[in-house]
Amino acid sequence: MDVITVGVDIGGTKIQAAAVRNGSVAGSHRVSTPQTGANDLVAAVGDAITKSLAETGADVEDLSAIGIGVPGAVDTAAGTVSNSPNLPGFQGADPIPLAKMVSAVAGDVAVKLDNDVRVAILGEWKRGAGRPYRNLLGVWVGTGVGGGLVLNGELYGGTGAAGEIGHTNIKPGGRVCSDGRKGHLEAYAGRGRIEAEARERVKDGQKTILFELMEKKGRTRLSSGIIATALERGDKLAEELIDDAVWALGVACASVQNLLALEAIIIGGGLGDRLGEPFVDRVARQMRPQLFVPEAPPVMLTPAFGDLSGAVGGAVLAES
Template sequence: MDKKLIGVDLGGTTIKFAITTENGEIQQRWSIETNILDEGSHIVPDIIESINHHLEMYEMKPEQFIGIGMGTPGTVDLEKGTVVGAYNLNWKTVQNVKEEIEKGTNIKFAVDNDANVAALGERWKGAGENADDVVFITLGTGVGGGIITNGKLVHGMGAGGEVGHMNVHPGGYLCTCGNRGCLEAYASATGVVRVARDMAEEYAGNSKLKQLTDDGEEVTSKLVFDLAKENDPLAKMVVDRVCNYLGLACANFGSILNPSAIVIGGGVSAAGQFLLDQVKNYFNEYAFPTVKSSTEIKLAQLGNEAGVIGAASLALKFKD
């Protein structure tokens, strides 16, 4: 009988689970709320309880599974299976996640950073088309992602693949990491709004975006892109600036890695082809000639399922 995989996508508000085939096809999925009280001490027991409960419900046994894979915020020790510094989970001290979950479920367990895991999912079953060389950029509250070369995730000395902290504007906006000019400071959802507010202050023409900003109305990255699609002149300038930085970052990744695809996902990517076309224009302006013709800029396909599918793929290393 074919064995299954379990993928766990651990987030600050929700923990998503999926049972998949060896080929990454989701067969069952569910989610629970993340209980971060008491320094996050309930999280791992809740994961164990939820997995055991669902296996009992589906009349499945631990020996039917190759393993469990999990994506988590924070700094991960891949060998020890520990996590530290996941502040949105209230995990301030080292968490022995692997040891506890293996003991609680009797199933082998692997863990990696959540952005890396989403990259694995998009590479395996999404826009990456299971290619050996893929870069994934996710544009959300921050900018995260992962780099896969020769079929393996790049970890470096622990901070490899921090795509959001590529510097695209030396001396520019202050980033949450403490540096200035990071991609995250411009192309995240909060970054887009920041660019919009700054450009609105200097803009003298007629613009709905300027009017909303001047009136103190709430401005979101979605609103900026929607107005740009409607030809609002200021919104178009904001989007152009953001896409310039994104295109520059993609060109730099292309020149260093020459992947088959650079995949853009996350909430901001919901702007779709409108965003993609402008990023491609700047990519083509900045990229090394060979890279322009061999690296494709694409939109992510898996949405919220990238995390659980990528997490499940971590467990394939336990396959006989």
């Protein structure tokens, strides 16, 4: 009999679902993230699940389980989410029973939750670019910078909050990070902090086409696409900020490699995906002279599933 699972990647702007039949993606569906609270978000998740299943010719009665990657503090055992800064309805300290709520709108099927970045790494490790490896770091460069680890052939969770490579201190007293502390990787490589730094520099009189491009696109934020376009057009400020991001990722990845002697590092996330292989190659070149064993550098990879990694990982989580 066919085994059908659905994986869902919940982000601050979009919800991506993938229906997986016997290990292969057979359908997928994306919806915008409602900005109106937990109930509307759960309804949208249910909708994405149903529509991704419909693409495969199946419905929720054929479904064996659902796996969800979600940003914030996830209690995997309880199936709850709290402290998720960009997810309306889940921003508070009170744990919201997301697993139970999704199950209720999806035929009472079993639902597993885990941290979004960790779930994306799980997808890439089991089905994507990370398949050959037992010791693997994923660095997800998006609005923030998150991480996930596979160590000794197991997804690594530590006491719960493992993977926060974005909060590696790479320059004491350096740029302010999203958590208010200084000099973290995320302060240099996260899209949100890159945007904040760009706004500061424009205030100080530096010229750039970044905000012009943003307005032309009718956006209020410097998306990864806008940053990439500015880079392609030789915008000096965009180049400086991405140079800093490459430098910061090189420093942090080198320190982690010296500690963990990994086989491979995957760089993904919104900004990572958009800048792609040339960006990852630059990080690799930045990192290499800093390695304690330079003759055994980790293989540097991009995600095989791009921005579907999270949804595929959710399906893997559902199968486990």
